[in-house]
Amino acid sequence: xxxxxxxxxxxxxxxxxxxxxxxxxxxxxxxxxxxxxxxxxxxxxxxxxxxxxxxxxxxxxxxxxxxxxxxxxxxxxxxxxxxxxxxxxxxxxxxxxxxxxxxxxxxxxxxxxxxxxxxxxxxxxxxxxxxxxxxxxxxxxxxxxxxxxxxxxxxxxxxxxxxxxxxxxxxxx
Amino acid sequence: xxxxxxxxxxxxxxxxxxxxxxxxxxxxxxxxxxxxxxxxxxxxxxxxxxxxxxxxxxxxxxxxxxxxxxxxxxxxxxxxxxxxxxxxxxxxxxxxxxxxxxxxxxxxxxxxxxxxxxxxxxxxxxxxxxxxxxxxxxxxxxxxxxxxxxxxxxxxxxxxxxxxxxxxxxxxxxxxxxxxxxxxxxxxxxxxxxxxxxxxxxxxxxxxxxxxxxxxxxxxxxxxxxxxxxxxxxxxxxxxxxxxxxxxxxxxxxxxxxxxxxxxxxxxxxxxxxxxxxxxxxxxxxxxxxxxxxxxxxxxxxxxxxxxxxxxxxxxxxxxxxxxxxxxxxxxxxxxxxxxxxxxxxxxxxxxxxxxxxxxxxxxxxxxxxxxxxxxxxxxxxxxxxxxxxxxxxxxxxxxxxxxxxxxxxxxxxxxxxxxxxxxxxxxxxxxxxxxxxxxxxxxxxxxxxxxxxxx
Numbered sequence: 329x330x331x332x333x334x335x336x337x338x339x340x341x342x343x344x345x346x347x348x349x350x351x352x353x354x355x356x357x358x359x360x361x362x363x364x365x366x367x368x369x370x371x372x373x374x375x376x377x378x379x380x381x382x383x384x385x386x387x388x389x390x391x392x393x394x395x396x397x398x399x400x401x402x403x404x405x406x407x408x409x410x411x412x413x414x415x416x417x418x419x420x421x422x423x424x425x426x427x428x429x430x431x432x433x434x435x436x437x438x439x440x441x442x443x444x445x446x447x448x449x450x451x452x453x454x455x456x457x458x459x460x461x462x463x464x465x466x467x468x469x470x471x472x473x474x475x476x477x478x479x480x481x482x483x484x485x486x487x488x489x490x491x492x493x494x495x496x497x498x499x500x501x
Numbered sequence: 502x503x504x505x506x507x508x509x510x511x512x513x514x515x516x517x518x519x520x521x522x523x524x525x526x527x528x529x530x531x532x533x534x535x536x537x538x539x540x541x542x543x544x545x546x547x548x549x550x551x552x553x554x555x556x557x558x559x560x561x562x563x564x565x566x567x568x569x570x571x572x573x574x575x576x577x578x579x580x581x582x583x584x585x586x587x588x589x590x591x592x593x594x595x596x597x598x599x600x601x602x603x604x605x606x607x608x609x610x611x612x613x614x615x616x617x618x619x620x621x622x623x624x625x626x627x628x629x630x631x632x633x634x635x636x637x638x639x640x641x642x643x644x645x646x647x648x649x650x651x652x653x654x655x656x657x658x659x660x661x662x663x664x665x666x667x668x669x670x671x672x673x674x675x676x677x678x679x680x681x682x683x684x685x686x687x688x689x690x691x692x693x694x695x696x697x698x699x700x701x702x703x704x705x706x707x708x709x710x711x712x713x714x715x716x717x718x719x720x721x722x723x724x725x726x727x728x729x730x731x732x733x734x735x736x737x738x739x740x741x742x743x744x745x746x747x748x749x750x751x752x753x754x755x756x757x758x759x760x761x762x763x764x765x766x767x768x769x770x771x772x773x774x775x776x777x778x779x780x781x782x783x784x785x786x787x788x789x790x791x792x793x794x795x796x797x798x799x800x801x802x803x804x805x806x807x808x809x810x811x812x813x814x815x816x817x818x819x820x821x822x823x824x825x826x827x828x829x830x831x832x833x834x835x836x837x838x839x840x841x842x843x844x845x846x847x848x849x850x851x852x853x854x855x856x857x858x859x860x861x862x863x864x865x866x867x868x869x870x871x872x873x874x875x876x877x878x879x880x881x882x883x884x885x886x887x888x889x890x891x892x893x894x895x896x897x898x899x900x901x902x903x904x905x906x907x908x909x910x911x912x913x914x915x916x917x918x919x920x921x922x923x924x925x926x927x928x929x930x931x932x933x934x935x936x937x938x939x940x941x942x943x944x945x946x947x948x949x950x951x952x953x954x955x956x957x
Contacts, residue, residue: 424660452706459689464518
């Protein structure tokens with residue numbers, strides 16, 4: 329049996345303060361759900377910076393090497409043909425395609441990484457906690473242990489910040 | 502949060518988050534009005550006319566077009582370049598303005614990105630039909646064929662293949678990534694089971710988790726960083742189709758920046774044409790405000806002036822080059838048989854946008870709408886002038902010729918206009934035209950709301 333408290337806020341500033349207070353008390357926050365990106369919330373939750381830029385860089389580099397390498401191989405090794413007076417290894421002429429393929433690989437590599445790491449995709453079966461989250465409600469979900477040791481502390485922090493609909497829920501593990 | 506006392510609020514009407522969702526979702530949830538049905542019937546008819554003409558071209562051959570041995574490129578490539586150019590404003594708004602932290606973009610980016618995709622689709626059709634045998638279009642891709650030949654990687658036309666396809670795919674990705682949270686909103690709002698299922702599938706299981714938002718924002722920023730140089734590269738490459746040739750009037754190094762500025766110029770004109778109508782019909786005047794229209798008009802003056810300077814620079818360089826063919830080409834553009842096309846281009850692109858220096862005109866909807874159509878026409882004629890006037894008088898007077906489009910060509914162009922507007926009209930019925938989540942992020946800093954002073 330796993331227990332948690334969920335509550336919703338109508339103002340993102342209250343949510344931010346509540347998150348900070350909960351984190352100060354070293355309580356484990358399972359998730360915070362918001363209708364739009366609230367800046368500073370990821371920081372307050374102690375999330376690390378995303379690795380997506382690194383993924384984009386690596387994928388882009390792969391695209392670059394593939395595109396430039398392929399053009400070079402095709403025109404220098406496989407079928408060296410003089411066209412328009414350009415040399416076989418025509419670096420400037422290879423740049424446009426190299427650039428486009430780099431961008432293509434970086435963009436799609438990064439997007440794929442985003443979907444995989446966030447467990448999003450067509451047919452993804454994620455729990456929708458509250459249908460108003462995508463409208464105007466900010467929901468916080470705080471983990472509870474089985475004995476309910478911190479229940480009172482959590483509730484008091486949430487209430488202090490004007491949280492509504494504070495509920496204790498249980499789910500089978 | 503800091504609120505500027507000088508600037509107008511980005512979103513008017515003191516909206517709450519819930520009202521924003523409601524207002525933007527309203528056109529999808531309600532029944533379409535008369536205007537929508539009229540619009541879709543008109544554009545569908547145009548589209549079918551175009552389809553018929555395309556079918557005729559493929560059945561009969563390119564002989565149905567007004568091209569001849571001197572003018573091998575006519576309306577087909579004019580329309581191609583024009584449509585690609587129109588597509589550029591979308592990525593400019595979503596990528597470059599995002600990188601510059603221009604918050605006014607949030608109200609217009611979604612529809613502009615959609616416009617980009619539809620415009621690039623229309624553009625892509627022209628090279629495809631012009632091939633005459635579209636079934637063999639896969640020849641342009643480097644695949645191991647039976648003769649062990651490769652496509653010509655040195656050719657700007659092949660660069661175009663890569664540039665346009667990359668541009669289409671990345672724009673599509675960028676647009677869809679931005680749509681996911683809003684599709685989530687629609688999924689949670691619609692009542693019917695079928696709609697819930699479709700939006701549920703399209704929303705990719707979006708929950709609104711902070712971790713997802715954090716990654717999503719990072720993703721948008723980097724995609725913008727990738728798409729921004731893509732905007733510049735795509736039209737530079739399109740201009741290289743001409744600039745790497747030796748035809749007088751085409752062989753100029755000014756082409757890449759001049760084409761990019763022209764593309765953004767015409768793209769913003771099309772965004773204005775569409776949004777001035779959309780905001781009125783969908784009751785989104787509080788979201789797409791006069792301030793948004795004015796900001797876009799400012800970009801139009803800037804890019805329009807760059808285009809104007811480019812025209813004058815071309816004239817100067819042709820004279821200064823001392824090359825008689827160049828000098829003749831430009832004299833012929835202004836005073837030759839196609840002088841009227843040149844005059845339309847100059848009037849619409851150089852003179853008319855200068856009126857936007859007046860604030861009153863920048864904020865006048867009727868004027869802006871008419872001007873935006875003028876610019877669309879002017880930019881179409883720019884491409885026509887570049888292509889046809891340069892080709893119809895080349896080095897050999899014996900091959901001099903004139904070009905006149907046939908009804909088939911006109912029909913195909915009208916057909917792509919129909920396709921474009923059909924796609925746009927279907928889009929406004931299916932997806933939120935304004936990025937709901939993004940607008941919510943700017944609403945607190947936009948003035949009219951009470952701002953809490955507590956520091957975090």
